[in-house]
Amino acid sequence: MTEITDIFFDLDHTLWDFDKNSALSFKKIFKEKQLKLDLDEFLKVYEPINLEYWRLYRDDKIAKEELRYKRLKTTFDKLNYEVEDELINQIAEDYINYLPLFNHLLDGAIDLLEYLKEKYKLHIITNGFEEVQKLKLEKSQIHSYFDVVVTSESVGVKKPNPRVFEFALNKANVTANKAIMIGDSLEADVLGALAVGITPIHLFNSMCNVDERVTSVQSLLEIKQYL
Structure with a gap:
């Protein structure tokens, strides 16, 4: 990578x-x-x-x-x-x-963001509602980590639709082969990213299906092993 x-x-x-x-x-x-x-x-x-x-x-x-x-x-x-x-x-x-x-983050979120921000540009792609997602980022005090924030409402379609990922790539001014998508949803995040050539990392729990073709982790801090 x-x-x-x-x-x-x-x-x-x-x-x-x-x-x-x-x-x-x-x-x-x-x-x-x-x-x-x-x-x-x-x-x-x-x-x-x-x-x-x-x-x-x-x-x-x-x-x-x-x-x-x-x-x-x-x-x-x-x-x-x-x-x-x-x-x-x-x-x-x-x-x-x-x-x-309410602004609780998953374990390791800040630690991982601090680690990654020194090496990469960080962005958000979310299917959540525009007005709610921006408030979540602000109230949890992580909005400053991200250069580009793309919501499905701003694009007009939702993940895994390729248009969401293409829109985000264009806005971030990066090609798919130089990007990674980290998310919990196999359908929306992992398969959606694969469809446009973005390498996914799947954050999964016991209720998720796992795709053996992709890197999967059970905690955010495990991602440090790959990045």
């Missing part, structure tokens, strides 16, 4: 601890809205439902507004907990507002 000059990161589940920050956001909402529902039980049901709706959103099968409402509605229905639509919509809005206010 001696020819590499630029590294692109995914944000959620890669640098920014989405699960922890999401749980804290819901904890705040449950308290404010006085929801008589166990938070851990809710999250156990909500998290896989959220992932499935994100897949639908990524594949352009639902709109942003549907994602925000339906992931909550489906979870409450599955838990047999009655919530009026008006309250669901309010929770959806509060969640988006509160989420970027």
Whole structure:
């Protein structure tokens, strides 16, 4: 990887601890809205439902507004907990507002960024919502590490669509053979990067599928071995 000059990161589940920050956001909402529902039980049901709706959103099968409402509605229905639509919509809005206010990063994130910034130009490519992702970067105080931040909303398509990666490469003024993409999603980050000639590094957990063709790590600090 001696020819590499630029590294692109995914944000959620890669640098920014989405699960922890999401749980804290819901904890705040449950308290404010006085929801008589166990938070851990809710999250156990909500998290896989959220992932499935994100897949639908990524594949352009639902709109942003549907994602925000339906992931909550489906979870409450599955838990047999009655919530009026008006309250669901309010929770959806509060969640988006509160989420970027929590700023926990995955273990090793700052250490890795400090290590890499001396050797490479660093960038972000994320499928998250424009207004939310920029706040996450600012509130977690990592925005200064990145030269280019590309959101799917700013491009008009989502990872793994090649246009997102091509847009990011052009904006960063780098060719694919000199870039690396680091992300947690096999479909969006790894296969998306491979499709345009970017070398991927897959940050995986026990719930991920692993592609034997690519470098895979279980922690951010393992990446130092390759860069």
